[in-house]
Amino acid sequence: MTEYVIRFLVGGTVVSAFAMLGDLLRPKSFAGLFGAAPSVALATLGIAVYQHGAGYAALQTQAMIAGAIALAVYSVVVCHLLVRAKLRAVTATLMSLVVWLIVALGLLIVAGGQT
Amino acid sequence: MSPIRFSPSSLKEGRWYEYLIRFALGGAATVFTGLVSSRYGAFIGGLFLALPAIFCATATLIEKHEIRRKSEAGLAGERRGQMAAAVDSAGTGLGAIGMLAFAIVFSFTAGSSIAAAFMGASFAWLVVSVTAWYVRRKARSVRRVRTVQEGSASSIRRGR
Numbered sequence: 001m002t003e004y005v006i007r008f009l010v011g012g013t014v015v016s017a018f019a020m021l022g023d024l025l026r027p028k029s030f031a032g033l034f035g036a037a038p039s040v041a042l043a044t045l046g047i048a049v050y051q052h053g054a055g056y057a058a059l060q061t062q063a064m065i066a067g068a069i070a071l072a073v074y075s076v077v078v079c080h081l082l083v084r085a086k087l088r089a090v091t092a093t094l095m096s097l098v099v100w101l102i103v104a105l106g107l108l109i110v111a112g113g114q115t
Numbered sequence: 116m117s118p119i120r121f122s123p124s125s126l127k128e129g130r131w132y133e134y135l136i137r138f139a140l141g142g143a144a145t146v147f148t149g150l151v152s153s154r155y156g157a158f159i160g161g162l163f164l165a166l167p168a169i170f171c172a173t174a175t176l177i178e179k180h181e182i183r184r185k186s187e188a189g190l191a192g193e194r195r196g197q198m199a200a201a202v203d204s205a206g207t208g209l210g211a212i213g214m215l216a217f218a219i220v221f222s223f224t225a226g227s228s229i230a231a232a233f234m235g236a237s238f239a240w241l242v243v244s245v246t247a248w249y250v251r252r253k254a255r256s257v258r259r260v261r262t263v264q265e266g267s268a269s270s271i272r273r274g275r
Contacts (some may be wrong), residue, residue, distance in 0.1 A: 004146050011145025012138040017171050019137050019185045022173065023129065028199060029252075030125030032206015033244045035173050036219045038168045038236070041164040045221070047149070049229055058225035060152070061236075064218035069209050074167055075208030078174070082201035087177040088193075089200040093171040104120025104162050109171070 003047075011043040036071055063108065072105035118252070128180045138170050144168040165214055170207055176263040209251060213244030 017045060022034030048057040077099050081092035144166055152160025176195035185192025221236035 004149065004189060007149050008142035011160055012142030015141025015144070016134065016138045019141075019169065019173060020126070020134075023125050024121050024123060026120050026125075027118065028177070028202045029206040029209075030119050030248055032203040032208075033210035033213065033248055035167075035170045035203060035207035036210025036214050036244070038164070038240055040148060040166065040216065041168070041174035041214075042233075042237070043141075043145045044148045044152075044164055045233075048152070052157070054225045054229050054232070056157050057229075057232075059157040060164060061218045061222040061225070062203065063158045063161030064164040065215060065222070068161045068215040068218055071165045071167055072208050075164045075170075075204045075211060078170075078204040079201045079208065083198045086194070086197060087131050089174040089197065090171070092200075093167070093174050093204075097167070097171075100167060104165070105149065107161075108162060 003051075007043070007047060011040060012045065014043045015039040035074070036068075044078040066107035066111065067104050069107055070100045073103045128183075129176070133176055137169065137176075140169055140172050165211075165218075167207070170204070174203055179201050206248065208242045209247040212247045213240040213242075216243040218238055 003069045016039040018034050018039040022037070022045045025031045025034070041061075045060065048060060074096050077096045078092050081087045081096065082089065083094075087095070144163075147168075148160055148163040148166070151163050178200040181196035181199040182192040185195055217236045217240040218241040221232050224232040224235050
């Protein structure tokens with residue numbers, strides 16, 4: 001239980017720090033870079049190294065490669081849904097999560113990664 | 116002159132509960148990744164290190180702030196809000212290339228030195244993201260200039 005409380009606090013702090021930095025920067029397209037900041041990754045990998053060692057964290061980042069490619073596809077889909085389909089941000093971002101999941105899992109299957 | 120600047124006033128636009136939501140989402144995403152890793156293994160859990168959970172909140176807040184700003188001026192800001200969120204998501208797409216660089220550098224260097232892995236991966240994220248953003252910005256401005264030049268050339272020809 002304590003582990004998850006620590007995870008929550010560390011994750012919340014790192015994510016908030018990057019999000020606030022994104023709020024402070026202009027133009028908006030540059031601030032958007034911080035939407036893909038590895039904030040959850042930094043918090044999670046720090047805890048993973050402490051608990052399980054460097055090998056475990058390295059394995060996680062190998063799968064993260066697929067997640068990052070899926071994130072790029074996700075961002076393009078969100079952008080098109082907002083501009084062309086004129087959806088609200090909450091609808092576009094939540095609907096596109098399905099795209100992220102399909103692309104990420106698809107890449108993982110193609111890579112044949114199983115532990 | 117650098118096109119990148121700080122805008123401290125934008126922090127005032129945010130409400131306290133919006134920061135609380137982002138903190139909670141960030142914490143929840145980290146807990147979720149930990150739960151997936153312990154249930155399905157490090158490899159599947161690692162996938163969720165790039166989960167765009169925070170982006171959903173950020174894009175919604177950007178849209179909301181834009182709508183609020185326009186409504187204070189007595190205007191409907193829905194479309195403007197959508198466009199602002201779209202610009203942010205285009206930036207996130209470029210940031211994802213940086214995140215890809217982060218993951219590659221970390222996975223290659225973690226075996227030799229964990230401190231170097233964290234520093235090298237973070238540096239790779241920053242350099243690749245900013246470079247991608249800069250290249251896109253330059254490409255767009257070149258395309259814009261070319262479009263203007265083509266437009267004026269065709270109107271000169273029509274004038275003759």
